[in-house]
Amino acid sequence: MQKYLSLSYLGSLSALGVAACCVLPMAMMLLGLGGSWLAIFGKIAAASFYVLAISTALVAVSWLISHRRGSMTRLKWWLVGSTAMTGLAWVIVFNEARINDYLIMQM
Numbered sequence: 001m002q003k004y005l006s007l008s009y010l011g012s013l014s015a016l017g018v019a020a021c022c023v024l025p026m027a028m029m030l031l032g033l034g035g036s037w038l039a040i041f042g043k044i045a046a047a048s049f050y051v052l053a054i055s056t057a058l059v060a061v062s063w064l065i066s067h068r069r070g071s072m073t074r075l076k077w078w079l080v081g082s083t084a085m086t087g088l089a090w091v092i093v094f095n096e097a098r099i100n101d102y103l104i105m106q107m
Contacts, residue, residue, distance in 0.1 A: 007058050007061075007062065008061075008082040009085075010058075011057075011082075012055055012083075012085035014055060015090075027103060048093055049093070055089065056086055056090075059082050059083050059086050062082065063083075
């Protein structure tokens with residue numbers, strides 16, 4: 001079970017990373033950390049929906065296996081955290097334009 005829990009967190013963290021790929025450069029430019037290396041985030045953005053879908057599937061499989069093995073009480077909060085991170089990644093992706101507009105207004 002620990003393997004599936006680790007996979008769900010790995011998927012959730014990668015989903016957050018991919019979701020922040022377009023918001024993160026704007027935030028870094030606000031902090032004065034701009035540069036040509038920020039162009040790499042554009043390549044990551046192309047795969048964002050695939051990574052988010054895989055992450056969501058990993059979290060769902062972790063919930064299913066945890067429920068079937070009867071270890072819900074022990075791992076429930078870990079799975080809730082993983083689910084929350086993946087949900088946050090989806091929220092960031094779907095609100096990316098608004099977040100970028102807000103950051104541009106702060107410049």
